[in-house]
Amino acid sequence: xxxxxxxxxxxxxxxxxxxxxxxxxxxxxxxxxxxxxxxxxxxxxxxxxxxxxxxxxxxxxxxxxxxxxxxxxxxxxxxxxxxxxxxxxxxxxxxxxxxxxxxxxxxxxxxxxxxxxxxxxxxxxxxxxxxxxxxxxxxxxxxxxxxxxxxxxxx
Amino acid sequence: xxxxxxxxxxxxxxxxxxxxxxxxxxxxxxxxxxxxxxxxxxxxxxxxxxxxxxxxxxxxxxxxxxxxxxxxxxxxxxxxxxxxxxxxxxxxxxxxxxxxxxxxxxxxxxxxxxxxxxxxxxxxxxxxxxxxxxxxxxxxxxxxxxxxxxxxxxxxxxxxxxxxxxxxxxxxxxxxxxxxxxxxxxxxxxxxxxxxxxxxxxxxxxxxxxxxxxxxxxxxxxxxxxxxxxxxxxxxxxxxxxxxxxxxxxxxxxxxxxxxxxxxxxxxxxxxxxxxxxxxxxxxxxx
Numbered sequence: 001x002x003x004x005x006x007x008x009x010x011x012x013x014x015x016x017x018x019x020x021x022x023x024x025x026x027x028x029x030x031x032x033x034x035x036x037x038x039x040x041x042x043x044x045x046x047x048x049x050x051x052x053x054x055x056x057x058x059x060x061x062x063x064x065x066x067x068x069x070x071x072x073x074x075x076x077x078x079x080x081x082x083x084x085x086x087x088x089x090x091x092x093x094x095x096x097x098x099x100x101x102x103x104x105x106x107x108x109x110x111x112x113x114x115x116x117x118x119x120x121x122x123x124x125x126x127x128x129x130x131x132x133x134x135x136x137x138x139x140x141x142x143x144x145x146x147x148x149x150x151x152x153x154x155x
Numbered sequence: 156x157x158x159x160x161x162x163x164x165x166x167x168x169x170x171x172x173x174x175x176x177x178x179x180x181x182x183x184x185x186x187x188x189x190x191x192x193x194x195x196x197x198x199x200x201x202x203x204x205x206x207x208x209x210x211x212x213x214x215x216x217x218x219x220x221x222x223x224x225x226x227x228x229x230x231x232x233x234x235x236x237x238x239x240x241x242x243x244x245x246x247x248x249x250x251x252x253x254x255x256x257x258x259x260x261x262x263x264x265x266x267x268x269x270x271x272x273x274x275x276x277x278x279x280x281x282x283x284x285x286x287x288x289x290x291x292x293x294x295x296x297x298x299x300x301x302x303x304x305x306x307x308x309x310x311x312x313x314x315x316x317x318x319x320x321x322x323x324x325x326x327x328x329x330x331x332x333x334x335x336x337x338x339x340x341x342x343x344x345x346x347x348x349x350x351x352x353x354x355x356x357x358x359x360x361x362x363x364x365x366x367x368x369x370x371x372x373x374x375x376x377x378x379x380x381x382x383x384x385x386x387x388x389x390x391x392x393x394x395x396x397x398x399x400x401x402x403x404x405x406x407x408x409x410x411x412x413x414x415x416x417x418x419x420x421x422x423x424x425x426x427x428x429x430x431x432x433x434x435x436x437x438x439x440x441x442x
Contacts, residue, residue: 033289113180113210113212114180114181114210114211114212114241115178115180115210115212115213118180118181118182118210119180121182122182122183125377135335135374135375135376135377136335139332139333139335139374140332140333142288142332143288143331143332143333144288146285146286146287146288146332147286147287147288147289147290149283149286150286155212
């Protein structure tokens, strides 16, 4: 009897979870944070095209920033850009999936410091400014990115 | 000259390869500005943030000069502060409370000036005001300020018990990036009369009391924050009532080397002269 109840409860939970997944965005732990609710921030980033323009500006910016350019010596920059577009699209509430590896795994061998993390955030602010993303919307994305410091900064 | 030297040092620091002792690696305005007592914070409230732009791997430092123009007095403050490894802050500030022509009315002589030295230390205990966006708790620090006033005879004459004292405080600061808002709350144990400018303890009350400092700031853009502050003060002296203080401010960081804070500050009644409110301007240079 007890086992039956457990089974029934389990089946109900699975059904509920499937139902929820059909409506809510897919949970992607590798992206490092849950997406921002609604699509207002995604729209403030001018959707996929805007995020693409931001990353077109951002990747050359970080790879020429004297503080951090050496960190990308062996990085596949085309893939980096693709992953960043996916991640920011997903986190801002856009209709994207992040197909990359998780933040800890990607950065574990790099020995990054807070200086690196913050320099990258500053460069991102410049690129978002260039796309004319409003400051409050920029900060809403940064609120999702900031706690990733704990996974990314290992030194 | 010190400002020029520091700025030059900061310029060379940011150009140097990491890891450097001076990396200026934190984000703009996240170290706060310099309080009137020299600690990193707002104008009146000491915050939990460690001053300067140094990360946990480096050292940041700054100098500041602050001028407050009140109806019957002038307050000037200038000092230096160093933040070590985003963990410990050490500061020194000299305050000059100039009574100007009011000095004659108080029987002190025209231009009579109270000087006060303030040595501060602050230690970050836990939390990160910026990174911990997914956690509820703020960055929390504890600090102490040793203050020594050079007019002991006057302090005693008006009922003050001591010309030196130590303030102890615990500060909690959190940046809410989602709202672009920064909040700070500080509890200070103090005996200081008018920040210590009129000494410590008094004929009316001579024990430590817990006082509150609060700041709320809204970030308009990377460079500019506007906000309000309130700070309660003890009322220890029988001869003159002491009141709480308030300010509204705008802090503008040109870059990580230079910021200017303009405020309108209300310090209440000071030494029987009522309604001491006026403009406050503070320059900070560092890295």
